[in-house]
Amino acid sequence: MIKENLKKIKAAIPSSVTLVAVSKTKPVSDLQEAYDAGQRIFGENHALEMRDKHEVLPKDIQWHFIGHLQTNKIKYIIPFVTLIHSIDTANLLEAVNKEAKKHDRVVDCLLQFHIAQEETKFGLDMEEAHQLLGSEAFKAMENVRICGVMGMATFTDDEAEIRKEFKHLKEIFETLKTDYFAGQPQFKEISMGMSEDYPIAIEEGATLIRVGSKIFGARNYN
Numbered sequence: 063m064i065k066e067n068l069k070k071i072k073a074a075i076p077s078s079v080t081l082v083a084v085s086k087t088k089p090v091s092d093l094q095e096a097y098d099a100g101q102r103i104f105g106e107n108h109a110l111e112m113r114d115k116h117e118v119l120p121k122d123i124q125w126h127f128i129g130h131l132q133t134n135k136i137k138y139i140i141p142f143v144t145l146i147h148s149i150d151t152a153n154l155l156e157a158v159n160k161e162a163k164k165h166d167r168v169v170d171c172l173l174q175f176h177i178a179q180e181e182t183k184f185g186l187d188m189e190e191a192h193q194l195l196g197s198e199a200f201k202a203m204e205n206v207r208i209c210g211v212m213g214m215a216t217f218t219d220d221e222a223e224i225r226k227e228f229k230h231l232k233e234i235f236e237t238l239k240t241d242y243f244a245g246q247p248q249f250k251e252i253s254m255g256m257s258e259d260y261p262i263a264i265e266e267g268a269t270l271i272r273v274g275s276k277i278f279g280a281r282n283y284n
């Protein structure tokens with residue numbers, strides 16, 4: 063099933079869009095099945111779970127961290143993580159920079175923005191982003207590299223609302239590119255779209271989509 067699901071999704075997305083297979087809560091055997099079908103990019107949202115899976119799975123997998131990252135858990139993923147999608151405070155970025163320095167790495171990160179109507183979703187607003195990117199502290203960070211933005215739309219059937227939120231994230235991306243990253247080609251990623259809304263996200267300019275249940279089936283959190 064996993065193999066067929068992957069094949070179907072990959073056939074339907076443009077080659078300019080990268081598929082992150084969100085494997086949180088799923089057993090290693092499911093990830094191995096996706097790997098055997100050619101998938102190399104996996105997304106996880108718990109640091110220890112990602113570390114444990116990294117230890118036992120093939121080393122050419124690229125691990126993307128997509129969940130809320132607690133500062134005391136950063137150390138578990140910094141040695142190997144490929145991209146952190148979920149930088150949602152200046153403090154977190156600072157802490158990632160510090161840990162990356164210990165490992166002599168430059169870690170790629172996205173800034174997560176709050177674009178949904180729900181209060182519960184994490185993320186920066188524009189004012190916080192300007193404060194962060196304009197700060198001397200940010201300019202001094204040599205072990206992180208900001209590659210773009212990430213956001214989650216409201217959980218709703220209202221397609222117009224979802225589209226509006228993705229358009230908003232795209233505007234945020236363009237504004238930051240002009241204001242802080244002009245001439246920096248690494249600032250190119252817009253991570254948006256999940257199982258239920260990735261086709262809309264792609265229409266609105268997503269470069270990375272994060273798809274879990276449409277690949278691996280529904281999650282059981284018990």
Ligand SMILES: *Cc1c(COP(=O)(O)O)cnc(C)c1O
Nearest residue numbers: 084107128256257272273274275
């Ligand atoms: C779980 C999760 C996804 C994938 O969700 P699905 O609806 O299963 O595709 C994408 N992004 C984030 C941040 C997630 O936590």
